[in-house]
Amino acid sequence: MNFPKSLQLGEKIALELVFAQPGKDEGLLPVNSLLTDLAEEVAAAQPPPEAISRGLSLAREWVDDALVAGGFSASLLGRLSQFVSWLPVALRAWELDGLIPEVPQAAGNPPMSESPATLPATASAAALPSDEMVLNLKDNEDLLREFIEESREHLQEIELGILVMEENPEDEESLNAIFRAFHTLKGGSGFLNLGPINRLAHELESLLELARQHKLRLEPHSINLILGGADALKALVEAIQRQVSGADAPHPIRADIQPWIEKIQQAIAACQAGKTAEPSRSSPTPGFTPAVVPAEGADESAAAGNANSQSKQNNGIVKVDTGKLDSLMDLVGEMVVAQAQVTENIDSAAAHNQLLARNLAQLRRITNDLQRTAMSLRMVPIRGTFQKMTRLVRDLSAKAGKLVDLQISGGDTEMDRSIIEEVNSPLVHMIRNAVDHGLETPEVRTACGKPAKGTVSLRAFHQGGNVVIEIKDDGAGLDRQRILAKAIQRGLVQEGQQLADRDIFNLIFQPGFSTAEQVTEISGRGVGMDVVRRNINRLHGKIEIDSRPGQGSKFSIFLPLTLAIIDGLVVSVGSERFLLPTLSVRESFRPTAEMLNSIHERAETVNVRGQILPLLRLHEHFNLKPESRDPLNAIIVVVEAEGHDHCLMVDRLLGKQEIVIKGLGPTFQDNHYLAGAAILGDGRVSLILDVNSLVSADHLQAAVG
Amino acid sequence: MSANLVEPPLAKNHSGAGKYLTFILGRETYGIEVLKIREIIRMVDITVVPQMPGYIRGVINLRGKIIPVVDLRIKFGLSRAETAERTCIIVVQVRTAENSAMLMGLVVDQVEEVLNIAKEEIEETPDFGAKLDTSYLLGMAKVKGTVASLLDIDRVLAAAALEQISETCPSAA
Numbered sequence A: 001m002n003f004p005k006s007l008q009l010g011e012k013i014a015l016e017l018v019f020a021q022p023g024k025d026e027g028l029l030p031v032n033s034l035l036t037d038l039a040e041e042v043a044a045a046q047p048p049p050e051a052i053s054r055g056l057s058l059a060r061e062w063v064d065d066a067l068v069a070g071g072f073s074a075s076l077l078g079r080l081s082q083f084v085s086w087l088p089v090a091l092r093a094w095e096l097d098g099l100i101p102e103v104p105q106a107a108g109n110p111p112m113s114e115s116p117a118t119l120p121a122t123a124s125a126a127a128l129p130s131d132e133m134v135l136n137l138k139d140n141e142d143l144l145r146e147f148i149e150e151s152r153e154h155l156q157e158i159e160l161g162i163l164v165m166e167e168n169p170e171d172e173e174s175l176n177a178i179f180r181a182f183h184t185l186k187g188g189s190g191f192l193n194l195g196p197i198n199r200l201a202h203e204l205e206s207l208l209e210l211a212r213q214h215k216l217r218l219e220p221h222s223i224n225l226i227l228g229g230a231d232a233l234k235a236l237v238e239a240i241q242r243q244v245s246g247a248d249a250p251h252p253i254r255a256d257i258q259p260w261i262e263k264i265q266q267a268i269a270a271c272q273a274g275k276t277a278e279p280s281r282s283s284p285t286p287g288f289t290p291a292v293v294p295a296e297g298a299d300e301s302a303a304a305g306n307a308n309s310q311s312k313q314n315n316g317i318v319k320v321d322t323g324k325l326d327s328l329m330d331l332v333g334e335m336v337v338a339q340a341q342v343t344e345n346i347d348s349a350a351a352h353n354q355l356l357a358r359n360l361a362q363l364r365r366i367t368n369d370l371q372r373t374a375m376s377l378r379m380v381p382i383r384g385t386f387q388k389m390t391r392l393v394r395d396l397s398a399k400a401g402k403l404v405d406l407q408i409s410g411g412d413t414e415m416d417r418s419i420i421e422e423v424n425s426p427l428v429h430m431i432r433n434a435v436d437h438g439l440e441t442p443e444v445r446t447a448c449g450k451p452a453k454g455t456v457s458l459r460a461f462h463q464g465g466n467v468v469i470e471i472k473d474d475g476a477g478l479d480r481q482r483i484l485a486k487a488i489q490r491g492l493v494q495e496g497q498q499l500a501d502r503d504i505f506n507l508i509f510q511p512g513f514s515t516a517e518q519v520t521e522i523s524g525r526g527v528g529m530d531v532v533r534r535n536i537n538r539l540h541g542k543i544e545i546d547s548r549p550g551q552g553s554k555f556s557i558f559l560p561l562t563l564a565i566i567d568g569l570v571v572s573v574g575s576e577r578f579l580l581p582t583l584s585v586r587e588s589f590r591p592t593a594e595m596l597n598s599i600h601e602r603a604e605t606v607n608v609r610g611q612i613l614p615l616l617r618l619h620e621h622f623n624l625k626p627e628s629r630d631p632l633n634a635i636i637v638v639v640e641a642e643g644h645d646h647c648l649m650v651d652r653l654l655g656k657q658e659i660v661i662k663g664l665g666p667t668f669q670d671n672h673y674l675a676g677a678a679i680l681g682d683g684r685v686s687l688i689l690d691v692n693s694l695v696s697a698d699h700l701q702a703a704v705g
Numbered sequence B: 001m002s003a004n005l006v007e008p009p010l011a012k013n014h015s016g017a018g019k020y021l022t023f024i025l026g027r028e029t030y031g032i033e034v035l036k037i038r039e040i041i042r043m044v045d046i047t048v049v050p051q052m053p054g055y056i057r058g059v060i061n062l063r064g065k066i067i068p069v070v071d072l073r074i075k076f077g078l079s080r081a082e083t084a085e086r087t088c089i090i091v092v093q094v095r096t097a098e099n100s101a102m103l104m105g106l107v108v109d110q111v112e113e114v115l116n117i118a119k120e121e122i123e124e125t126p127d128f129g130a131k132l133d134t135s136y137l138l139g140m141a142k143v144k145g146t147v148a149s150l151l152d153i154d155r156v157l158a159a160a161a162l163e164q165i166s167e168t169c170p171s172a173a
Helices: A003-019 A028-043 A050-069 A074-095 A119-127 A137-167 A172-191 A195-212 A220-244 A258-272 A322-350 A354-376 A383-400 A417-438 A442-447 A480-489 A501-509 A529-538 A618-622 A691-704 B153-167
Strands: A379-381 A404-409 A414-416 A454-463 A466-473 A542-548 A552-560 A565-573 A576-581 A585-589 A596-599 A603-608 A611-617 A635-641 A644-650 A652-660 A674-679 A685-689 B018-025 B028-033 B037-042 B056-062 B065-071 B088-095 B101-108 B110-117 B137-143 B146-151
Touching: A003 A028, A003 A074, A003 A383, A003 A417, A028 A050, A050 A074, A074 A220, A137 A172, A137 A220, A137 A383, A172 A195, A195 A220, A195 A258, A220 A258, A322 A354, A322 A674, A379 A383, A379 A417, A383 A404, A383 A417, A383 A454, A414 A417, A417 A454, A417 A466, A417 A529, A417 A552, A480 A501, A501 A529, A501 A542, A529 A542, A565 A618, A565 A635, A565 A644, A603 A644, A611 A618, A611 A691, A618 A644, A635 A652, A635 A691, A644 A691, A652 A674, A685 B056, B018 B101, B018 B146, B028 B110, B056 B101, B088 B110, B088 B153, B110 B137
Parallel strands: A404 A454, A576 A685, A611 A644, B028 B146, B065 B101
Antiparallel strands: A379 A414, A454 A466, A466 A552, A542 A552, A565 A576, A565 A652, A585 A635, A596 A603, A603 A611, A635 A644, A674 A685, B018 B028, B018 B110, B037 B088, B056 B065, B088 B101, B137 B146
């Protein structure tokens, strides 16, 4: 039995679940096979841990059912996400010979028979009700929600602060920030009668108070204690969240914090006794189930990267409902339209009236500034996401036994909030890859003449209207030969075929492609890079690889600044106007008679510099009355869809402009020709066409007749 | 020309009694509960959405929000009318199948007034069998010497969603 390996398997399951959606079977097979591996791993242990095996077989039953049903259900995803948060806790508890908590039971499932291991826990819990939290959902729901939201932020702040402290133990500002965060948590939890959170936060606060008085030096042991304590608090907050959101049926939450409290008290006592706290490996008090046990001996030599900018105070932030933001954007857009109309109407009069002209110009300036500011409200710096990676690298490097220096730059680069949220899991995946596969072990590195400590750098910057996120490592680089061999073996590439480096590297995006020698390592099952690319494509971005043997690899992700704005070409057909995303437009021209041809007098073609492309008359397709039915009087727009070019016939080109995409709502969700709508300069709505479905419907009709 | 109707919400009872906005389609009078109505705007340019059933006229820009517009005359199988001076759009808030609220515009010939309709004034809708589906009518109200059909607007437009699926197959041009 290999603990890190089991933990890694658990993490991979969690990662697969991140991408899973109810009603779809994406990720179901990988989860199933990962669970099988994990079960084998657990069964190999002597003696096999009953509680873990039981939890695993339950999860496998669920997944089996889902395989029969052909996809995840929402309730299954809920149960599985509880399962994956339970799994590492259980595994750690087992590793330390602690008592293993039972797998959380979803509402509606028959409770499992209690294992002998949990019986004493239940018994003593009854004797010590202070270890339970009962939520008064009816009266406190709003307050609880607020508490959860705030606690998450505070815990994040604590985590980041601690990582700064690890690098620089003298950083008073971070120390104070952590102290304040625990203090606030203590206050909030006391108010809401969440005893265990309150007590644990209190102990941690006391520990930090000693540090503030310079009586305690924050060395690895106490830092681990604080991080672990914060994790335990996080687990409790998430448990509360599950009940508040209705994912869990209301029940008292068992909080097994006693081991933590004891450890912290020991550390405090040791410090007050005038010596530094000894890393103690006290076994949990009998009768208490350690829900969260500190990960002992986490390798402290692994540097956590520089997050120094974190210690800056963030001043004056207001949380706003995104719905309100959206309606502000809507209204500002309308104001720009109204301003343009007013200006247009008065312009002639303004020619004779200097004051009016000046005032109008002023109005225009203010409106434009207002629009820019409103747009920027949705933009947030990517720093928060980057900083989460600091913790990830710290944990990963400890597990993989590698020395890693994570360098972060460009954290101030701003992007649309929704893109930042979506880019998080691909980033996690790629950072994992960089640490696991990219970097070599210290021994190998030294042998190659490189510094023992590897560097992973994470960088964000603007480039030509895009944001680029770059993940670079100075490890071994991608192995050209092995990728090629694997591709030939899988029949993706013919033997003897000459490929450019770039094409070879792109092979790793093929589903199920993996070259890792040990497939059971943290990553390397090939269930990753294809998902990463799919996620990035969904954001209208792209990913590029550059790699040199022995020098490392660089992955660059190109993303648009926002999903809300695109460049569009405005075309007209009869009295209607449509928008085509400029990205999919290749060119446009007025055809000559020699270019046009037809097949059976039905299917029409256009010869564009020797290429015969199908012609789609937009007016026929949409049943509109055009200005002219003769293509010689019309405009042909060549669009690219799914790798092929097609010609669209429209009446006129009206121009190119930046458009703010708006959704059309459920009424039009079955109309696949529409990608959304936008409001044009005159205040009227114009539809954005989905070029892909337009031309695929074109194929369909041509085939039918 | 928008007139926001800010009537205080009445205690809602399911007998159908309450405040209704009445409007005219052809020679018939209809009523919609005032609580469902967000505002009334004059007729504006409607952007046609291709390949939708006839009664979905298209979409309009309501102060930056894009909302669908349904022509109630066509929805109810009456003849189509040209836009006249009194033609207007009633913006209602309806519940969708997913039980979320959305705004929709209804093109009507003319808006009449807001009436307080008592329980005694409401008759049950007669049963017309297969000839006419009346499941979306709350009842018939006798008002001012005429009869107004009271619409359960959520159901009128929910039925719209169903029909739409069967009708939107691309018409081979």
